[in-house]
Amino acid sequence: MSVIRKRRRHGAGAVVLAALAALAVLPPAAAESSPPPATSAGVQALHCGYLFDAKAGKRLGATTIVVQGERIREVKPGRAEVPGATAIDLGDATCLPGLIDAHTHLSLSTDADPLRWNLADFAVRSVVHARRTLLAGFTTVRDMSDINNETIALRNAVDAGIVPGPRILTAGRPIGSTGGHADWSVDLRADLQRDLGPKNGIANGPAEAAKTVRQHYKDGVDTIKIMASSSLFEDLPGGAIPHMTLIEIKAVVDTARDYGLTVGAHAHDPESIRRAVLGGVDSIEHGTFIDAASAALMKQHGTWFVPTICVGKIVAEHADEWSGGSPQEAARMRTFGNLMQASAGRAYKAGVKVAFGSDEGACPHGENAREFVYMVEAGMPPAYALQAATTHAAELLKKSADLGTLEAGKFADVVAVPGDPLQDIAVMRKVAFVMKGGRVYERDGKPVSVD
Ligand SMILES: [Zn+2]
Incomplete structure (x- = not known):
């Protein structure tokens, strides 16, 4: 499909x-x-009370979107009559392009137990998460790593129309170094640890980095995720440290380009951000300790920033529960969690391009739109936050020809919210209509049966 x-x-x-x-x-x-x-050959006319013009960042008045099959045929001002079309009246709602979350983990969740769950447990749950995400108005996601390629199977099932979900561009397994954030055996007892290699996403040195990307291509990924830095869950000097060398990152990016794959880098500290930007990645994820120099470098290289404020908020909110009874650890989690939002605001003000990413999986599935509220709190104008999830994210994914705006020729991915998101960004959490590829999945705030 x-x-x-x-x-x-x-x-x-x-x-x-x-x-x-x-x-x-x-x-x-x-x-x-x-x-x-x-594809449905039928013509549909969506009558929107208002329409968010994502290119201009402005809210227009009444607009009619004419949909033919899975694409938009025409966008007309006013309430236009379209002979022969099935009319869908959205009242005074504001229509927007289908939302794009550029940082999700559809198969992961905070209750996951990787030591007890099998791959099938993650895979089954991902089906439910995908549906929730779609019904929240997110018609496209860039899935930024799973356990063992289960999101590739999920993507294929969604594409085949077997389960409802967003369009998924998935990174599959994350790529990282031995002992790093992509090495799942790092916290285990020595005799249970494994010496993982390119087949598992673990690379040491440029040759293995290239092989890891090629294995991902063979596995069928759409994009690449690297763990350029440590996570925030380790007590490290400065909060985080680099986990990949510049030459390893360059090898990943050079190889990924051969296959037309974009690369996103998990990077918290300035040195990891510097290496990732110089290595040529498309986006920096999280960027918790981004400083003026790293922001300037990102601006200079046109590197996208996907701040994932929601995960920071969640970590801060659950600090006591997740800190294993250590007050120091809880305090650190609260500080770092809240710092993500401040860093996002500073980077935006420094002129770094921001794309929307919630880190869904840590951020609750289907509550991706919380990120809009946090972005605006951080100092981004509401129109900019909406562009981050439409035109900006489409550009980051290199899918601007198909996604990101409501224009003739693009996929008929349309959502509608009550009220004016430019006045009250929180209405983005109340998506009441969802169309993906010309098919309606939600209407009047209620799921539409797709069986
Ligand atoms: Zn993530």
Whole structure:
């Protein structure tokens, strides 16, 4: 259904047919045939009370969006009559482009128990999380790492129309170094630890870094996530330290470019941010300890910033519960958690380009829009916060031709909220209408059956 990925994989059936064709059992033409794409040929007219023009950052008056199949055919001012179209009257609601969250973890959650849960536990839950995310108005996500590629299976199931969910561009497993944030065996007893390698996303040195990216390509990812720094959950000098060398980051980025894959870097401290920016990554994630020099470098290189304030807030809120009874640890979690919001505000004021990312998975699934409220609290104008989740995120994902604005030719991904988000950004938490690819998933604040 979705055509946003460049590379389409042949299904097993196609592979078998191709193999048979190669053996001259079938004519080659038969191997190439595939069912026609499942699109609705119907025309729909969405009558919006107002429309957020994401390009201009302005709220326009009444607008009619004409949808044909999975794309927008036309956008007309006023309440235009469209002969033969199925009309959907959204009253005085404000329509916006389908929202994009550029930092999610659809298969992860704060109650996850990686030592007891099997991969299937993560995979089953991810189906529920994907639906919640879609119903919250997020029609596209960049999933920034899972346990063991289960979000690739989720993406494929959503694309095939088997389960409802947002368009998913997934990084699959994270890439990092031995003992780093991507090494799941780091906290285990010595005899339970494993010496993980490129097959598991662990790379030491440029050759392994390149191999890790190629393995990810083989696995079918859409983007790459690297753990350039440590996490915030370690008591380290300065709060965080680099976990990848510049040469390793460069090897990841150079290799990723061969496959058209973008690279996002988890990086908290200035040195890790510096290396990631100089290594050529597309975005810095979190950036908790971003300083004037790292902000200036990001601005100079046009590197996106995805601040993920929501996860900082969640960590601060749960500091007592998650600090293992250590008051020092709890205090550190509160300080660092709240610092993420202040850092986001400072980076924005320094002219760094910001794209929307909630770190959903740590931020509760379906509550992604909390990030809008935190962004505005941090000093970003509401229109800018909305652009971060539309035009900006589409640009970061290199999907501006298909996503990010309500314009003819783009995917008919449309959401609507009651009221004016430019006056009250909190209405973004009350999405009442969701259309993805011309299909309605929510209306009047209630899910529409998609079975
Ligand atoms: Zn994350």
